Amino acid sequence: MLFYYLDANALAKAYVNEKGSDAVNLLFDHVPTTQLLTLIVNLSETISIFVRKKNGGVISRSLYQQVLLDFKSDVIDNPDFLKISVKDNLVYDSMPLIEKHSINATDAMILQSCLNIAEVKRNSGNDLVLATSDRRLQTAAEAEGIRTINPEVVSLEKIERLIQSEAGNGN
Amino acid sequence: MSTELLELNQRVEHLESVVGRIFDILDEKPLPRIYSSPSAERGAQLLAEAQRNAHKAKEHFDRLFKLWGITGKPIGRKNLQKLFKEAGFDESDNQFARGIIEMREE
Numbered sequence: 001m002l003f004y005y006l007d008a009n010a011l012a013k014a015y016v017n018e019k020g021s022d023a024v025n026l027l028f029d030h031v032p033t034t035q036l037l038t039l040i041v042n043l044s045e046t047i048s049i050f051v052r053k054k055n056g057g058v059i060s061r062s063l064y065q066q067v068l069l070d071f072k073s074d075v076i077d078n079p080d081f082l083k084i085s086v087k088d089n090l091v092y093d094s095m096p097l098i099e100k101h102s103i104n105a106t107d108a109m110i111l112q113s114c115l116n117i118a119e120v121k122r123n124s125g126n127d128l129v130l131a132t133s134d135r136r137l138q139t140a141a142e143a144e145g146i147r148t149i150n151p152e153v154v155s156l157e158k159i160e161r162l163i164q165s166e167a168g169n170g171n
Numbered sequence: 172m173s174t175e176l177l178e179l180n181q182r183v184e185h186l187e188s189v190v191g192r193i194f195d196i197l198d199e200k201p202l203p204r205i206y207s208s209p210s211a212e213r214g215a216q217l218l219a220e221a222q223r224n225a226h227k228a229k230e231h232f233d234r235l236f237k238l239w240g241i242t243g244k245p246i247g248r249k250n251l252q253k254l255f256k257e258a259g260f261d262e263s264d265n266q267f268a269r270g271i272i273e274m275r276e277e
Contacts, residue, residue, distance in 0.1 A: 012267040068236070123211055
């Protein structure tokens with residue numbers, strides 16, 4: 001069974017029409033929410049970008065409110081969509097990744113939590129896929145052996161194959 | 172709130188606090204040796220913590236939305252995507268995902 005870890009830029013694509021939104025739609029539509037997870041900071045980042053666009057006059061207040069209502073309903077309120085907490089251990093463990101891959105603190109925490117959780121999933125015959133359009137994070141994750149998909153460049157056929165392969169495994 | 176409800180609420184809060192402290196103590200204990208590595212143990216802790224707190228995000232954001240004056244009902248992701256399209260947002264611009272990446276680099 002594959003579990004999908006969505007970072008903030010992948011989450012945002014579920015609510016706007018951007019390059020990669022179709023790919024994220026496939027994940028939201030066909031992967032059970034029990035197999036979706038994110039870092040709790042990604043919630044703040046997703047909200048932050050919509051606040052910025054609202055404050056900058058790029059989106060109307062009504063559109064901003066509607067985005068947040070849908071985001072809350074799909075992700076925040078859904079207890080099956082796991083939100084990974086940021087605790088001291090995660091912050092400290094992630095610090096070597098900042099230097100190793102020249103990534104920022106948030107990316108390092110995302111990557112560290114992916115590494116930890118992927119190991120748990122692999123031990124039980126499953127795996128974790130990081131969905132991000134942040135190329136630096138994607139490169140670092142792949143260098144650490146984490147499977148990734150970049151919604152902006154992945155083909156819809158590839159995502160469909162991933163989802164179908166799970167169904168074929170009886171998961 | 173009635174006196175009984177207030178007392179009940181206080182008792183629940185006390186219980187939650189005690190349970191929270193117990194979990195904190197458990198986190199400090201040595202490896203239970205059912206994990207293949209310290210990394211796997213960390214992963215299991217992260218997942219367990221997320222499952223324990225699964226309902227906290229909703230409670231927190233219910234309060235936050237009240238504070239922000241956000242009311243209404245969801246209309247569905249694809250309807251939202253249509254609204255963005257109708258509002259003239261250029262799909263190839265990627266300004267939301269790009270904006271998040273830029274925020275991280277600030």
